[in-house]
Amino acid sequence: MNKDEYNKLVKRLTPKENKSKNALVAFLVGGFIGFLAEVFATIVMEFTGLSRVDAYLVTCLVVIFLSCLFTALGFFDNWVTKVKMGIILPTTGFAHSIMSAGLDYKKDGFITGIGANFFKLAGSVILYGMVSAFLFAIIGVILYG
Amino acid sequence: MNFLCAFLFSGIFCLFAQIFLDNTKLTPGHVTSFFTVFGAFLGLVGLYDKFISFAGAGATTIISNFGYMLYKGAYLGFQENGILGLFTGLLQYSSCAITGAVLFSFVLTLIFKPKD
Numbered sequence: 001m002n003k004d005e006y007n008k009l010v011k012r013l014t015p016k017e018n019k020s021k022n023a024l025v026a027f028l029v030g031g032f033i034g035f036l037a038e039v040f041a042t043i044v045m046e047f048t049g050l051s052r053v054d055a056y057l058v059t060c061l062v063v064i065f066l067s068c069l070f071t072a073l074g075f076f077d078n079w080v081t082k083v084k085m086g087i088i089l090p091t092t093g094f095a096h097s098i099m100s101a102g103l104d105y106k107k108d109g110f111i112t113g114i115g116a117n118f119f120k121l122a123g124s125v126i127l128y129g130m131v132s133a134f135l136f137a138i139i140g141v142i143l144y145g
Numbered sequence: 146m147n148f149l150c151a152f153l154f155s156g157i158f159c160l161f162a163q164i165f166l167d168n169t170k171l172t173p174g175h176v177t178s179f180f181t182v183f184g185a186f187l188g189l190v191g192l193y194d195k196f197i198s199f200a201g202a203g204a205t206t207i208i209s210n211f212g213y214m215l216y217k218g219a220y221l222g223f224q225e226n227g228i229l230g231l232f233t234g235l236l237q238y239s240s241c242a243i244t245g246a247v248l249f250s251f252v253l254t255l256i257f258k259p260k261d
Contacts, residue, residue: 019167026163027156034155034203038148041202056197056205061245063206068249072257085162088173089180090155090206095246102254114254118247124174125208126243129181130235133215136189137231140220 022084029086037063060091067092071099097121151203154196158207177208184209188216214238 001009037059044055070076076096080087087093101120105113119126162176171179184207187193193213196204204210215235222234236243 017167019164022167023160023163027160030159030162030207031152031156031203034200034206035148035152037155037202037206038151038200042147052201056202057241059202060205060242064242064245065249068246068253072253074260085166085173085176086159088177089159089162089208091208091211091242092206093173093177094208094211094242095250098246099250099253102250103257103259106254106259114251118250121174122246124178125181125211128178129185129212129215129239132182133185133188133212133219134231134235136185136216137219137223137235140189140216141223 025083026086026089029083030089033063033087033090033092063091064095067095068099071096072103094122094125147201150200153203154200155203155207158209180207180209181212184212185216186212188213188220211239211242214242 040062041052041055041059044050044058045052048055050058067076070079077100080093080096087096098118098121101117101122102114105117107113108117158180162180165171165176165179166173184193187196187209193204193209197210215238218237218239219231219235222230222232222237224230226233
């Protein structure tokens with residue numbers, strides 16, 4: 001077997017991560033979450049007379065609650081591994097990371113388990129979000145006054 | 146029309162995130178952190194306001210909105226309270242998401258047992 005044939009063999013046998021399929025699934029699922037959120041927000045606005053901004057906050061809370069509940073019930077992890085960014089990028093991923101950290105470390109007790117590990121995964125989002133937002137706000141103040 | 150915009154906006158952000166994840170060695174943690182910072186940046190440039198007005202909840206449910214809310218809180222805080230406002234205002238708008246996630250998760254953690 002010469003080098004060319006060997007390379008072909010390696011190429012054929014490496015498990016293919018179907019990137020275009022992953023991207024399509026992420027697009028459809030992520031879009032669907034946004035679509036559902038918009039539908040829910042519209043319903044909230046119609047029935048409670050809340051302002052647009054408040055209706056979006058209510059929607060956000062409901063999305064977070066549902067994703068925590070689904071994680072606790074155990075089937076959300078499967079969805080995350082299948083869909084990846086389509087579920088992780090919406091707020092569902094943020095809630096999922098806190099909830100699963102809480103459940104995973106529950107056995108280690110309240111302080112050293114749940115308390116110490118609660119923000120293990122969500123911490124980076126909060127940390128870099130806060131630091132960058134603070135810097136950007138200073139830049140914004142300088143630019144726009 | 147609103148619903149279609151929400152679908153497209155949220156979908157396209159997730160699409161880019163997935164392409165990022167597949168073509169680099171970054172973990173989902175890297176990608177979400179990047180998109181949070183990116184959201185704050187879009188807030189600075191003044192684009193995220195426009196995204197929310199045309200894509201609605203499609204723009205407010207993704208993690209970039211968290212960064213945008215942080216930026217908006219700090220910026221508006223400065224307008225009200227000066228330098229101190231940067232500190233008091235930063236978490237003002239995003240408090241909803243953080244408090245919600247923490248409270249719901251904690252209560253549910255107490256109720257449920259981990260499954261493997």
